[in-house]
Amino acid sequence: xxxxxxxxxxxxxxxxxxxxxxxxxxxxxxxxxxxxxxxxxxxxxxxxxxxxxxxxxxxxxxxxxxxxxxxxxxxxxxxxxxxxxxxxxxxxxxxxxxxxxxxxxxxxxxx
Amino acid sequence: xxxxxxxxxxxxxxxxxxxxxxxxxxxxxxxxxxxxxxxxxxxxxxxxxxxxxxxxxxxxxxxxxxxxxxxxxxxxxxxxxxxxxxxxxxxxxxxxxxxxxxxxxxxxxxxxxxx
Numbered sequence: 001x002x003x004x005x006x007x008x009x010x011x012x013x014x015x016x017x018x019x020x021x022x023x024x025x026x027x028x029x030x031x032x033x034x035x036x037x038x039x040x041x042x043x044x045x046x047x048x049x050x051x052x053x054x055x056x057x058x059x060x061x062x063x064x065x066x067x068x069x070x071x072x073x074x075x076x077x078x079x080x081x082x083x084x085x086x087x088x089x090x091x092x093x094x095x096x097x098x099x100x101x102x103x104x105x106x107x108x109x110x111x
Numbered sequence: 112x113x114x115x116x117x118x119x120x121x122x123x124x125x126x127x128x129x130x131x132x133x134x135x136x137x138x139x140x141x142x143x144x145x146x147x148x149x150x151x152x153x154x155x156x157x158x159x160x161x162x163x164x165x166x167x168x169x170x171x172x173x174x175x176x177x178x179x180x181x182x183x184x185x186x187x188x189x190x191x192x193x194x195x196x197x198x199x200x201x202x203x204x205x206x207x208x209x210x211x212x213x214x215x216x217x218x219x220x221x222x223x224x225x226x
Contacts, residue, residue, distance in 0.1 A: 032213050043115075043201050043217030044154070089153060093213050098144055098169065103153040 012108045019077040021105045023090035026071065030092040034099065035064060035075045038087045047075070047088075077107075085109045114138045115218035117202050123224045130189040132221050134202030143185035144203040144215060145169075145177060147196075154201065160185055161207070192225040199223075 013019045025033070031052040036044035050057045050064045050073075057064050063076040073090050087106050091099040115136045124130050134143065145157040146169075156169030158177040166177060174196060176188045189196055199222050203215040 034214060036217075041220075043203075043220050046214050046216070049214060091215075095213060098156050098159050099213070099215055100156075101146075101154040103151065 009103070010106045010108070012110055013080050015080060015082060015109050015111050017080055019075075019080045019084065019107055021075045021077075021088050021090075021107065023073040023075075023102050024071060025073060025090070025092050027092060027094070027100070028071065029094050030100075031095055032093050033064070033066060033073050034091045035062075035073075036089045036091060036101075037084075038089065038104070040086075044089060080107075080109050082109045082111055115202060115204055115216055117200075117218040117221050119221060120219065121222045123226065124192055125226050126191075126193055128192050128225075130192050130223065132187045132189075132200055132202075132223070134185045134187070134218060136183050136202075136204045136216075136218075138204050138206075138216060139182075140204040140216075141182065141207045142205045143179065144205070145175075145185070145187045146201045146203065147171065148199040148201060148220075157187065157200075189223075189225075192223075194225045197223060197225045 034049040035047040037047050038044045048059045048062050048064050050066050061078045065074045087104045089101050089104045091101045093099050118133045141162045144159040146154040148154050155171050157175050159167050160179045163179050178186045199220050201220050202218040205215045
């Protein structure tokens, strides 16, 4: 079946640097995408979303980029902080179906 | 997220026991979901419900059943627990209409260990 996946299972960055977490999706019918952050011992928390009619969306220190041509999604975190250390998941949906989650990327911030 | 609560938070049980995990939400959302999380496998959907009268199987429903007692309550049962059901279980909710309607909000999780 179609699924959402990630290129890098782990990512280590220096504090203050920018982080980029990538995600490939396979369902061309997906029209809504979300990034979640999961800290140790907690449930996933919403970070930012983007609809398929957009290429880019910015939040506070985070930017999501969507490339529908190659079915690629990325999450950029500016000036990465120790509190950003977590597992990040991308998820997709066609709108009326439950979210399909990728396997996650662990981000470790080196102080 | 205090809007979505799960009980118990931790449970250790033995093979063959029937276990119920409960989820309650105060967000007023129609849609509720149960996921399990295993290391390296991400979140996998067990069951979901789009309203009180609606129950749907997810990717890995075998060995599980659910009950949607009310809009705010969605429980997950393991009929006869087995060790490979040891995992972290998450309940989630989402709205049906409006901005961000498809965003799912997760509870804190239940860590289940089957010996």
